[in-house]
Amino acid sequence: MDEEPEILFGIYCPPHPQPLLSPDENSGYRKLRDSFELCKSRIEESGADIILVYSTTWPSIVGHQIQAHPNPTWTHVDDDFHYLGSMPYSFKIDTEFANKYMECCKERGLHSRTVSYDGFPIDTGSIVALKLLNPENKIPACIVSSNMYANRAETIVLGKAARDAIKSQKKKAVVVVVSSLSNRMFTEHIDPSEDRIHSAKDDEWNKKILEFFGDGRLEDISQLSRDIHNQIRVSKVVAYKPAWWLAATMGQHNNYDGEVLAYEALHGSGGAVIMLTPSKGSVGDKEFDEDDVEYYHGDREVLSKEII
Amino acid sequence: MSKGEIVLGCLAPHPPHVVYAENPEQNEAFAEGGWETLRWGYHRLARKLKNIDYDAMVIFTPHWQTYIGTHFLGLPKFKSKSVDPVFPNLFRYNYDISVDVDLAEEMRSAAAEAGIITKMMRNPDFRVDYGTITSCHMLNPEWDKPIVTISSNRNAHYYSAEVMNEQAGALGEACAKAIENSGKKVVLISSHSLSHRHFVTESPLPEDMSREHIYNHSQYVWDMKLVELMREGKMREVIDIIPEFTEQTIAETEAGGLTWMMAAMGFPEFSAEIYGYQSVIGTGNLIAAWDPNSKTREIVL
Numbered sequence: 001m002d003e004e005p006e007i008l009f010g011i012y013c014p015p016h017p018q019p020l021l022s023p024d025e026n027s028g029y030r031k032l033r034d035s036f037e038l039c040k041s042r043i044e045e046s047g048a049d050i051i052l053v054y055s056t057t058w059p060s061i062v063g064h065q066i067q068a069h070p071n072p073t074w075t076h077v078d079d080d081f082h083y084l085g086s087m088p089y090s091f092k093i094d095t096e097f098a099n100k101y102m103e104c105c106k107e108r109g110l111h112s113r114t115v116s117y118d119g120f121p122i123d124t125g126s127i128v129a130l131k132l133l134n135p136e137n138k139i140p141a142c143i144v145s146s147n148m149y150a151n152r153a154e155t156i157v158l159g160k161a162a163r164d165a166i167k168s169q170k171k172k173a174v175v176v177v178v179s180s181l182s183n184r185m186f187t188e189h190i191d192p193s194e195d196r197i198h199s200a201k202d203d204e205w206n207k208k209i210l211e212f213f214g215d216g217r218l219e220d221i222s223q224l225s226r227d228i229h230n231q232i233r234v235s236k237v238v239a240y241k242p243a244w245w246l247a248a249t250m251g252q253h254n255n256y257d258g259e260v261l262a263y264e265a266l267h268g269s270g271g272a273v274i275m276l277t278p279s280k281g282s283v284g285d286k287e288f289d290e291d292d293v294e295y296y297h298g299d300r301e302v303l304s305k306e307i308i
Numbered sequence: 309m310s311k312g313e314i315v316l317g318c319l320a321p322h323p324p325h326v327v328y329a330e331n332p333e334q335n336e337a338f339a340e341g342g343w344e345t346l347r348w349g350y351h352r353l354a355r356k357l358k359n360i361d362y363d364a365m366v367i368f369t370p371h372w373q374t375y376i377g378t379h380f381l382g383l384p385k386f387k388s389k390s391v392d393p394v395f396p397n398l399f400r401y402n403y404d405i406s407v408d409v410d411l412a413e414e415m416r417s418a419a420a421e422a423g424i425i426t427k428m429m430r431n432p433d434f435r436v437d438y439g440t441i442t443s444c445h446m447l448n449p450e451w452d453k454p455i456v457t458i459s460s461n462r463n464a465h466y467y468s469a470e471v472m473n474e475q476a477g478a479l480g481e482a483c484a485k486a487i488e489n490s491g492k493k494v495v496l497i498s499s500h501s502l503s504h505r506h507f508v509t510e511s512p513l514p515e516d517m518s519r520e521h522i523y524n525h526s527q528y529v530w531d532m533k534l535v536e537l538m539r540e541g542k543m544r545e546v547i548d549i550i551p552e553f554t555e556q557t558i559a560e561t562e563a564g565g566l567t568w569m570m571a572a573m574g575f576p577e578f579s580a581e582i583y584g585y586q587s588v589i590g591t592g593n594l595i596a597a598w599d600p601n602s603k604t605r606e607i608v609l
């Protein structure tokens with residue numbers, strides 16, 4: 001049997017800037033911040049040699065973009081939360097890994113390219129995650145975008161390509177997904193001390209998902225992605241993709257120790273910091289309804305000339 | 309003080325490809341040309357603007373996306389580099405922009421009075437979005453007039469295209485009132501494509517025009533329907549069907565720009581000036597203008 005890639009653990013964390021810029025404006029923001037810091041210590045102790053980030057706040061159109069600039073440096077300001085302050089950053093990116101990931105994407109039929117430009121606008125979610133999880137750049141990182149049009153097959157293959165890259169480079173990896181749970185924010189400015197989850201429905205769904213995470217049932221969450229999207233995601237993109245990517249990257253099973261370190265409101269949306277560490281033994285898998293997929297074959301030509 | 313007025317409304321799509329193809333000194337990338345139908349249309353409209361007396365450009369952009377209200381640029385100067393997150397290979401533009409902060413404040417107050425959630429953006433590190441830069445560069449490459457950028461509140465994502473239409477319309481009316489009170493002559497810019505399905509691959513030479521075409525025929529037919537209504541001066545009807553058009557063609561009208569501009573201009577019943585239509589990486593892009601002055605209004609194409 002093929003050797004498995006060494007994925008030390010996975011982290012699911014929110015993209016909003018409050019834990020970075022205004023952690024003391026609400027006790028929940030502080031709890032999220034503390035949980036980020038706990039993850040940071042665990043990463044430092046883990047012996048990881050790459051942090052791979054999939055960010056839902058980095059949309060791409062031309063295939064899957066992978067950050068490859070060895071030292072992207074800029075001062076970022078969020079579109080909505082600009083009044084909370086600026087986010088200067090300087091990251092250490094593993095360019096060789098980025099190139100390998102791109103090749104692995106291509107080998108699985110995905111269109112992919114690296115980006116390496118001075119001043120490239122790294123997204124709020126990636127910046128928040130890397131600044132809090134790896135503040136001193138002790139471990140090289142890499143970031144992959146979330147294609148606007150990609151759906152399940154493409155996203156799962158993107159995760160498998162990440163797995164291929166980690167395996168082929170013999171890296172010890174920590175994989176990070178930057179995403180909210182429910183993502184409906186309040187549409188007006190609020191007093192941060194009064195922040196809460198936007199609705200009882202969003203809160204209930206978030207808690208159900210967190211129960212699954214707590215039980216380490218990542219593959220089950222991946223299978224529930226479409227339901228989650230329909231129930232608690234506003235329709236910015238076609239699907240709720242981060243669980244697909246994380247599950248595919250981490251091996252498509254339910255054998256993890258799940259730790260929900262924090263679950264708090266971020267301007268109404270659901271923000272959670274979660275760790276998933278591979279373990280033995282599994283909570284019984286759900287019945288999986290959709291096929292697994294190894295290669296991406298592009299858009300199905302359902303209106304091709306041959307048919308007409 | 310005499311009353312301010314809107315002296316021209318422009319539909320000005322912002323694929324960064326058109327700036328790339330122009331090779332201005334501000335952009336780091338180099339192109340062998342491309343997308344001439346759009347670029348030449350822009351040149352013609354830019355020449356018309358040279359003959360119009362105006363004080364500022366007000367631009368509504370889909371690439372400053374806000375979910376918590378409508379935001380306005382609120383500092384007099386922004387100088388930095390804009391790198392397109394999707395096409396960084398094409399667009400790395402060094403900009404130096406002046407903002408009419410007084411006008412921004414007045415529009416913001418009028419919008420707030422109308423019950424719209426608003427915010428001034430006063431962080432000096434903020435990067436101006438590439439939609440603003442592309443449309444403004446193509447309309448006024450000299451950058452000799454101040455601008456105001458208005459963010460697009462994403463009501464279409466949170467509620468529906470119908471709610472977006474209502475709110476963008478209310479914002480347009482509020483901005484028109486503020487412009488009237490300001491005593492200024494203002495050009496409005498609605499910065500977006502029409503149909504907006506992209507190809508997800510790019511040819512090795514992006515400006516290879518042998519590869520450029522609309523994503524599918526349905527998108528084209530819808531775009532042409534809108535152009536026909538614009539020629540006929542039926543802007544109320546255009547805005548009424550915007551929710552359906554947006555849904556059918558994944559149109560960039562989802563941001564509310566056209567609705568905002570048409571509401572501000574009182575839903576013109578005169579013909580739009582058509583300057584060009586061309587696809588860019590599969591999307592449908594129309595350059596058009598609405599000239600309220602019947603003496604200078606033209607049939608362009």
Ligand SMILES: [Fe+2]
Pocket residue numbers: 322323370371439500501560
């Ligand atoms: Fe756009």
